[in-house]
Amino acid sequence: EPEVTQTPSHQVTQMGQEVILRCVPISNHLYFYWYRQILGQKVEFLVSFYNNEISEKSEIFDDQFSVERPDGSNFTLKIRSTKLEDSAMYFCASSYGTGGSSGGYTFGSGTRLTVV
């Protein structure tokens, strides 16, 4: 079964450092997303990406965050200057269409980001 692959599974970084989280979405999917989950809290939407541009972003997704699809297979989330409160599990997701009719949104297993 096709899956969304995220690397690394765990990253520890110092406050103020830049991090790049990487994702390989399902190959024929057209819509790409980043969500995050702070320990013990709900899964929160960060950004959606379609046709090489951001289609929607949340209030969390400020100027410190950026996304990129550098080639035909990768989708990345960059945090320019990490803060302690950025510590969370970050999930990449992809979908073929805009709703759930095509099997929903497929999530990766996540990258646990720890900012120290």
Added chain:
Amino acid sequence: EDQVTQSPEALRLQEGESSSLNCSYTVSGLRGLFWYRQDPGKGPEFLFTLYSAGEEKEKERLKATLTKKESFLHITAPKPEDSATYLCAVQTLTGGGNKLTFGTGTQLKVEL
């Protein structure tokens, strides 16, 4: 603002003891309601999408239903392997990015 509330927060069942999880929502216009299963340290795993009141979907021991205000996930004769956190999420007609708004989940534990 879209809101999704799940109850109970945690549920402990004996194997074979059927029960229901609730997801109530307040949105400006519902496009779809999603159920996901999440195992510890893993990403959400898609279960169902419901689109309109009265719709039902089933998969093995799980059955999801939808009304205009809430959705239920019925678990019939659960097994220990059904233990997980069950997440409800809504997608609304507003916004251009198809985002999902999640509830906090129900943590289900099924014991022998």
